[in-house]
Amino acid sequence: MRKQVLIFGLVGGVLVALLQWIEFHFLVLEHSVAIYGVLIAILFAGAGIWLGTKLLAPRERIVDRIVEITTPAPPAPSATPEDNIRERLGITRRELEILEHVARGLSNREIGEALFVSENTVKTHCSRVFDKLGARRRTEAVQRSKELGLLA
Amino acid sequence: MRKQVLIFGLVGGVLVALLQWIEFHFLVLEHSVAIYGVLIAILFAGAGIWLGTKLLAPRERIVDRIVEITTPAPPAPSATPEDNIRERLGITRRELEILEHVARGLSNREIGEALFVSENTVKTHCSRVFDKLGARRRTEAVQRSKELGLLA
């Protein structure tokens, strides 16, 4: 509790010092420099924010996959309830099979052993299906595929 | 906490010293307006970048979100529907919070940025919660926590 007060006091002190400094220049240098400084500050603060958001945070990919919102029928569309989702995303049956195992929390090695293929093959399928889902991690892939109704 | 106060005091001192230094040069040198401006510019540009990346970071954007919600189950019964599950497993609130982020497919780094903690901290929480869930992978942890009703 005391610490917050202490910090608060320090912050206050610095703020006051800053204000006094600004005021000093304001009085001595008839406005121009102060205004100049403020303008520059605002300008570059904005530029910095822009830079920060635009350049230093391009980590997002906008994955737009054209999913029609209509959602027509509660009556099931006959034979392929989620198969359509799969095909619409260009995901093969085998890839979906791997994805299901991934969703169960199995490692690539375990999946390979369960399906009698090499771990490398599992990795390949994973990479492909992750790419088609716009995911970069298996957890993300699972989450997205559940959102899309690809997985239960 | 003493440490932070110390650091804060030091930073404050340095700031004041810097300001005085700037002022000194401003008074002594005639054409130091440019220097003044440049310093302010750098200062606020840095602040802006920091703000942009840390506070206003957009982070990961999901564009399509077609989820067919078919009349979800009636709202939770009692007061603490899943809180008991959590406590029974000895999982803390913070750990559950990390787990939720894990389930959303975020990486440890992203989780750390989202919660304003270091990646190492996220790892620690992950390890603990994985252990408490008897899981060895994050996908497994998510799967199990959903089975247990810990996560939706």
Added chain:
DNA sequence: CCGCGCGTCATACTTTCGCATGATTTTGCC
């Protein structure tokens, strides 16, 4: 026959996870 999609596999490399360990700090409670 030839191309193409699919499944399989490998090699090499980078990145992320997960684990162990120890430390400091914060917080809630007595």
Added chain:
DNA sequence: GGCAAAATCATGCGAAAGTATGACGCGCGG
């Protein structure tokens, strides 16, 4: 004030996961 749980952070290491690239065989339609 002091204790215990919880939260934070770091370091180091091995194991997984993920990326990139190339290759091979197989069935199928043109």
